[in-house]
Amino acid sequence: MILSVVGARPQFIKAAVVSRAFATAGIREEIVHTGQHYDDAMSGRFLRELSIDNVIANLQCGSGSHATQTAQMMMGLETIIVERAKSVRAVLVYGDTNSSIAAALVASKLVIPVIHVEAGLRSFNRAMPEEVNRVVVDHLSDLLFCSSIHGVEQLAREGVTKPTIEVGDVMLDAFSTFRRHAATLSQPDFIEGGPFALITIHRPSNTESPERLRAILNAMAAWGERCIWPVHPRLSERMRAMTVPPNLVLIEPLSYFEMLASLKACQLVITDSGGLQKEAYWAQKRCITVRDETEWVETLECGWNQLWDPEHFPIAAVIAREPTAEWQPLYGDGEASRRIAEAVRGHFGE
Ligand code: UD1
Numbered sequence: 001m002i003l004s005v006v007g008a009r010p011q012f013i014k015a016a017v018v019s020r021a022f023a024t025a026g027i028r029e030e031i032v033h034t035g036q037h038y039d040d041a042m043s044g045r046f047l048r049e050l051s052i053d054n055v056i057a058n059l060q061c062g063s064g065s066h067a068t069q070t071a072q073m074m075m076g077l078e079t080i081i082v083e084r085a086k087s088v089r090a091v092l093v094y095g096d097t098n099s100s101i102a103a104a105l106v107a108s109k110l111v112i113p114v115i116h117v118e119a120g121l122r123s124f125n126r127a128m129p130e131e132v133n134r135v136v137v138d139h140l141s142d143l144l145f146c147s148s149i150h151g152v153e154q155l156a157r158e159g160v161t162k163p164t165i166e167v168g169d170v171m172l173d174a175f176s177t178f179r180r181h182a183a184t185l186s187q188p189d190f191i192e193g194g195p196f197a198l199i200t201i202h203r204p205s206n207t208e209s210p211e212r213l214r215a216i217l218n219a220m221a222a223w224g225e226r227c228i229w230p231v232h233p234r235l236s237e238r239m240r241a242m243t244v245p246p247n248l249v250l251i252e253p254l255s256y257f258e259m260l261a262s263l264k265a266c267q268l269v270i271t272d273s274g275g276l277q278k279e280a281y282w283a284q285k286r287c288i289t290v291r292d293e294t295e296w297v298e299t300l301e302c303g304w305n306q307l308w309d310p311e312h313f314p315i316a317a318v319i320a321r322e323p324t325a326e327w328q329p330l331y332g333d334g335e336a337s338r339r340i341a342e343a344v345r346g347h348f349g350e
Helices: 009-024 044-049 066-083 098-109 129-140 149-157 170-184 189-193 210-223 233-240 256-265 274-282 297-301 315-319 336-348
Strands: 002-006 029-033 055-058 090-094 114-117 143-146 164-166 197-200 227-230 248-251 268-271 286-289 305-307
Touching (some): 002 009, 002 098, 009 029, 009 044, 009 170, 009 336, 055 066, 066 098, 090 098, 090 336, 098 114, 098 129, 143 149, 143 336, 149 164, 170 256, 170 274, 170 336, 210 315, 256 274, 268 274, 274 286, 274 297, 274 305, 286 315, 297 305
Parallel strands (some): 002 029, 090 114, 114 143, 268 286
């Protein structure tokens, strides 16, 4: 049995397609939810919408400092894995969250192989908690799946000798699998209200300092176009204390299907999320990334994605720069989860 560990919103989306591929390949899987994301809008709604029904436990380790959150997850995961020690062939983690590092540390100390989906990504910025998490998880993993050749090459440079396979991106599998279905459902109301830019900003580097957040809001105000911003719960209280310009419409977090519909309808994406940069690309929408660097360098190379420093550049100047290359497929062909399931069966059996 493969024990998968998830905890944050994007991991539910990735798990939805990988779990289906495991089921098709006859691989038994159980999922543990760390509870890192716990609001219904960030967690339960995603599990229901994506029909994820093999979650065996929720450890309820939401909020808290990084150390507190990670330590509580590790204690809960250790109990669950030890109870199942005879049947767990490997522990699978996604991406770079605190849930991922907690699971990788516990499994490797119990000498249970670790599988890492979305391996080899680097921002080279150790001030990001995700960068620390992904470096540690990669170096503890026994089977690593990369979204592009960049990841495979990076892991080789770092001396990772465990099997490293380029499979494509599981979020593209989800995007391809669910977008047609999403288009058949009732659309969020704001889509009818005219053209809009879709905004998601939640990273600590953009939201912890009031000056930085103010600079972002001021830049949006100066731009003046209609912006729809589904607000992450980490930010909602802080936003209530700010003066929000009238062209910015703040809404509750979107479900995955609502997000797919919004991507289809929007003019442009402005984000600091990792996943949304790729989803914007697959939807053939331009993306402005509110960060100094990105792990998804391929989207920068063709100019469809651009980095933006809101404190020093007007956003209109960034938008005025057109993509430098024609759109072409990136990050695989939507079959990453099938390849992952085949490789997992090859390494660990059913
Ligand atoms: C986490 C990941 C980030 C990922 C993001 C996806 C880490 C270090 N970061 O960031 O890589 O892009 O998930 O959304 O793992 N909160 C709520 N309700 C919730 C969830 C969070 O109120 O359901 C608030 C709490 O105040 C919490 C804060 O948001 O302390 C931060 O949440 P946390 O899960 O620690 O990190 P994210 O910012 O969501």
